[in-house]
Amino acid sequence: MKGILLNNLGSPDSTDTKDVKSYLGEFLMDERVIDIPYWKRWLLINGIILQTRPKKAGAAYKKIWWKEGSPLVVISQRFTDKVIKKVDLPVALAMRYGSMTMEKGIKELVDKGVTEIFLAPLYPHYAMSSYETVVVKAEEILAEKYPQVKLDVLPAFYNEPDYIKAMSNNIANHLEGFDYDHILFSYHGIPERHIMKSDVTKNHCKIDGSCCERNSVAHHTCYRHQCFETTKEIAKALNLKEGTYSNSFQSRLLKDPWLKPYTDFEIEKFPSEGKKKLAVVTPAFVADCLETLEEIAMEGKDEFLKFGGTDYKHIPCMNDNDDWVDVMVKWINDWRNK
Structure with missing residues (x-):
């Protein structure tokens, strides 16, 4: 059975x-x-x-x-x-x-x-x-x-069409009526060394801004590449304009180098760049949890408004x-x- x-x-x-x-x-x-x-x-x-x-x-x-x-x-x-x-x-x-x-x-x-x-x-x-x-x-x-x-x-299933469609529909539904300047795709962070350790080729991943764009078997276990691909597919599905969205990584631990850019740093700088109305999506999570409900929906909003933002929206996960x-x-x- x-x-x-x-x-x-x-x-x-x-x-x-x-x-x-x-x-x-x-x-x-x-x-x-x-x-x-x-x-x-x-x-x-x-x-x-x-x-x-x-x-x-x-x-x-x-x-x-x-x-x-x-x-x-x-x-x-x-x-x-x-x-x-x-x-x-x-x-x-x-x-x-x-x-x-x-x-x-x-x-x-x-x-x-x-x-x-x-x-x-x-x-x-x-x-x-x-x-x-x-x-x-x-x-x-x-x-x-x-x-x-x-x-x-x-x-x-980061790039599975069914997942991308469901994610995109969820985002679109929650964005309805919200006039955003920017959408931030915030993924859970991991140490940079984890990317290297997961590289089955042991020589592809450089975390240099280019390796994620070169075809490689390493992509099957590369978290960074997969996050970027998710954003690309969702942006395509939602017809997002280049420059109106970006990626970041949240939830650092200890002092080791983690994947960048850091979500909190990005949230703090957006208002000074004229991005006063921000929506934050967390595609690495399928269910809302401490990292989305407290770190993004609460702390993220407080920081954004503190640094001059005017409108902030946390997009809930797909949940059930x-x-x-x-x-x-x-x-x-x-x-x-x-």
Whole structure:
């Protein structure tokens, strides 16, 4: 029997510092998130980051927390429930980090008799700290506990026409009536070294402004290239004029070089360039979460207005809208029937 495992990042169980600390500890100790030797990672996270960050992060979560719980989890569950109604295969939802573990999700499917799992990482773009870690974790669980279960994985869908159409429709719907000067496509940031590590050729990626334009097998695992391609395709679908949109990367951690330009820096400079009415889109996320609801919708707006902007609009993620649900159902049916 075939079954589906939808997988997103995860969330603390509550905004309490202890729950946030537990969640951040698991997340940051992942070697694909902070890719330094284990002993250095352990000292950095337990000796420094977890001493202060959980309280600060907990306060941020409190600003966006819903009555039903974490927005990311609630939205992901709503999305899953809609998918379940449209397919006649077992479907489970899991998170890479937190209490909604991938092991629980896989067990739920196996207990229903599933012997072939279609894993759908809910990340449009390939990155070792998101897409890759989900796939590796699933493979580890199956190898250890369910070696008889076959695994298929939904490829990164950053340029899939169905995804681009759904994203473009969502953006267009939310932009209706908003007279913008500029649209900023803000993607989650990753360290530059992750781009180099993910380069299967070990010599293509230079992060020099040109390598993303040269055809290469490296593009299959290059987060930076894939982000730029998403923007290009959406801009084409929406007939955006050159110069009215741009890319940036948000959510830096530590002092290492991360992908540029940085979202906060871009937001601060736009008003001085005459871009007083700004819309911000976050295509790396399919569900609204801390990074979109607090960092972009709240902090981003405050900074933009502080530096002289007049109008600011955060474009919500696709969340559980019907276009996005139908796209996932189509991909599931395509896999089922192949």
